[in-house]
Amino acid sequence: MLYGFMAYFDAPEKLLEAIKALKGAGYRHIEALTPNPVEGIEEVLGGNGRIPWVAFALGVLGAGLGLFLQVYTTLDYPMNAGGKPLLGWPAFIPVTFELTILTITVGIFLYLLYVNGLPLADHPAVRAKDYVRVLLDEYGLFVYASDPRFDLEATRALLQALGAEVEEVRRA
Amino acid sequence: MADRPHPDRDLIQGEWTEKTLVEKLLEPVEKPAPRPWRVVLAVGGALTLAWLYAIFVTFVKGLGTWGINQPVAWGLDVVHFVWWIGIGHAGTLISAILVLMRQNWRDSLNRVTEAMTFFAILAAATFPLIHMGRPQHFYWVMPYPTHMALWPQYKSPLSWDVLAIMTYITISTLFLYLGLIPDLALLRERSQGWRRKVYGWLSLGWTGNAVHWQRYRAVYVLLAGLATPVVISVHSVVSMDFAYGLVPGWHLTVFPPFFAAGAIYSGFAMALTLIIPLRRWYRLEGVVTERHLDWMAKVTLASGLGVAYIYLLEIFIAWYSAEPAEWAQQIWRMTGPYAPYYWAMMLINVVLLQTLWFPRFRKNLTWLFLFSILANVGMWLERFVIVVISLSKDFLPANAQLYFPTWVDWTLFLGTLGFFLFGLALFIRIFPPIAVAEMVHLFHKLRRH
Numbered sequence: 143m144l145y146g147f148m149a150y151f152d153a154p155e156k157l158l159e160a161i162k163a164l165k166g167a168g169y170r171h172i173e174a175l176t177p178n179p180v181e182g183i184e185e186v187l188g189g190n191g192r193i194p195w196v197a198f199a200l201g202v203l204g205a206g207l208g209l210f211l212q213v214y215t216t217l218d219y220p221m222n223a224g225g226k227p228l229l230g231w232p233a234f235i236p237v238t239f240e241l242t243i244l245t246i247t248v249g250i251f252l253y254l255l256y257v258n259g260l261p262l263a264d265h266p267a268v269r270a271k272d273y274v275r276v277l278l279d280e281y282g283l284f285v286y287a288s289d290p291r292f293d294l295e296a297t298r299a300l301l302q303a304l305g306a307e308v309e310e311v312r313r314a
Numbered sequence: 315m316a317d318r319p320h321p322d323r324d325l326i327q328g329e330w331t332e333k334t335l336v337e338k339l340l341e342p343v344e345k346p347a348p349r350p351w352r353v354v355l356a357v358g359g360a361l362t363l364a365w366l367y368a369i370f371v372t373f374v375k376g377l378g379t380w381g382i383n384q385p386v387a388w389g390l391d392v393v394h395f396v397w398w399i400g401i402g403h404a405g406t407l408i409s410a411i412l413v414l415m416r417q418n419w420r421d422s423l424n425r426v427t428e429a430m431t432f433f434a435i436l437a438a439a440t441f442p443l444i445h446m447g448r449p450q451h452f453y454w455v456m457p458y459p460t461h462m463a464l465w466p467q468y469k470s471p472l473s474w475d476v477l478a479i480m481t482y483i484t485i486s487t488l489f490l491y492l493g494l495i496p497d498l499a500l501l502r503e504r505s506q507g508w509r510r511k512v513y514g515w516l517s518l519g520w521t522g523n524a525v526h527w528q529r530y531r532a533v534y535v536l537l538a539g540l541a542t543p544v545v546i547s548v549h550s551v552v553s554m555d556f557a558y559g560l561v562p563g564w565h566l567t568v569f570p571p572f573f574a575a576g577a578i579y580s581g582f583a584m585a586l587t588l589i590i591p592l593r594r595w596y597r598l599e600g601v602v603t604e605r606h607l608d609w610m611a612k613v614t615l616a617s618g619l620g621v622a623y624i625y626l627l628e629i630f631i632a633w634y635s636a637e638p639a640e641w642a643q644q645i646w647r648m649t650g651p652y653a654p655y656y657w658a659m660m661l662i663n664v665v666l667l668q669t670l671w672f673p674r675f676r677k678n679l680t681w682l683f684l685f686s687i688l689a690n691v692g693m694w695l696e697r698f699v700i701v702v703i704s705l706s707k708d709f710l711p712a713n714a715q716l717y718f719p720t721w722v723d724w725t726l727f728l729g730t731l732g733f734f735l736f737g738l739a740l741f742i743r744i745f746p747p748i749a750v751a752e753m754v755h756l757f758h759k760l761r762r763h
Contacts, residue, residue, distance in 0.1 A: 237473070
């Protein structure tokens with residue numbers, strides 16, 4: 143069974159060109175695989191829009207939890223220490239701060255895994271014989287055979303015209 | 315633009331291609347280990363066993379086996395807790411603050427220093443745990459509804475400390491792991507059999523998807539931004555454990571910046587102690603250049619100067635406060651039975667530190683290595699001065715009592731040192747000690763522009 147084509151480019155600019163060209167030709171089911179973050183990829187493939195807002199929401203949640211924890215425990219077990227006010231808020235700053243950070247850290251890490259669909263047990267692109275190249279120094283573009291525009295001859299020709307070395311990825 | 319070489323071009327020296335660079339960086343994991351590695355592992359492992367024995371003795375016989383008593387109820391255990399936590403700080407600093415400042419020289423150093431942080435926090439966290447009289451009830455420090463209807467007291471810095479350390483260990487671990495994920499994917503593709511499976515699980519199936527990379531980078535920078543204030547807050551909170559007390563020599567508002575500066579200083583010193591031999595044993599001179607070490611020496615100097623300034627300020631505060639107990643404590647430090655400790659600390663952290671002003675000393679790796687060890691001896695002495703000497707003489711002259719640590723105290727210390735080295739040695743055998751993906755990315759940036 144054919145999974146699709148893995149195209150290897152030797153420069154990130156060529157990859158970006160190719161994605162634009164394929165998108166222009168109506169391809170939708172494509173995936174870019176790169177050894178490091180590529181600048182400008184979010185313009186062609188979408189990106190991280192929601193992460194700062196999710197982090198902010200988690201921060202508000204964490205700060206709320208931290209304050210609630212301290213106010214509640216203080217009221218539930220009131221203790222007069224040196225005649226200071228029971229809810230002396232300056233003493234609550236450190237724990238509120240730490241819990242804010244703790245909540246964002248754990249939450250955003252889990253959110254990152256969730257939006258990226260990780261952990262992932264298997265992926266067709268990883269079955270490409272030369273897959274390791276896109277983890278080293280090359281920029282890969284995986285075109286799924288399930289794409290409506292996919293065509294064994296035309297797609298290969300298009301990718302090669304864009305400067306790629308093309309590998310057919312099949313189930314072994 | 316294209317013709318002008320990148321200003322940081324010399325951060326990677328030698329003739330490399332991406333492939334040879336990756337081969338080189340993965341050598342510690344993929345090639346047989348050099349002989350010094352085995353020595354470190356063996357010595358570290360033996361000391362770890364001694365450490366476990368000392369913990370066993372503490373648990374079975376109780377805290378009477380330690381040298382602590384009244385008035386010195388906090389002894390070497392708290393000295394070592396503060397010492398280890400401080401050492402951890404450089405890792406977070408290098409990985410987080412330098413990311414935000416876009417310092418390219420961090421890429422060669424962040425992985426090994428983050429691992430250093432991880433093991434240093436683990437070593438530190440054991441001290442308060444075993445210092446509890448009843449360590450089986452350690453979870454009482456957590457806020458959970460108990461049948462005794464008791465809660466932790468959140469106006470006490472000791473309660474803050476629990477959450478500060480927990481947050482610190484969580485964010486450092488996640489940051490270290492997040493940075494490892496792309497390298498784990500690379501190791502997965504380069505290994506066979508059970509190794510491939512283990513690296514595959516650990517890499518969470520990272521494929522290098524470009525959109526994933528964008529989100530990954532966003533989260534990485536975000537975590538760096540969060541880790542930066544945490545690092546400052548942790549040692550500030552630790553310092554408040556002291557500053558909230560009335561003990562002369564502790565009750566100072568200058569403590570949070572004092573501790574934070576000391577932490578950065580000792581952490582960078584420890585990073586130098588580890589990196590100088592590491593780059594020689596693994597022949598990493600091309601990626602950890604003399605310029606890297608020079609930068610680290612400069613940060614050590616800058617933070618050390620902060621520490622030295624506060625040493626002098628402490629004397630001034632003790633005099634200017636006109637508080638007899640404070641001044642008596644200062645005189646006790648300078649002329650009492652512990653005076654050699656105090657003056658040794660001053661010699662290292664104030665006098666010898668000044669050598670780092672001069673490029674001749676900074677570029678002399680023998681001196682830099684020696685000084686990095688001395689600096690941590692100096693920081694150990696500083697914590698001894700703060701914890702033990704302050705407690706040994708408080709308001710009542712009749713209370714003055716000296717402190718004599720036992721073999722258990724010393725074994726616990728040597729044991730954590732061994733555990734630290736043992737853990738790091740194993741770490742660099744399993745995970746690349748230099749962040750491969752980031753170095754290759756830096757290599758691209760330097761060579762292409």
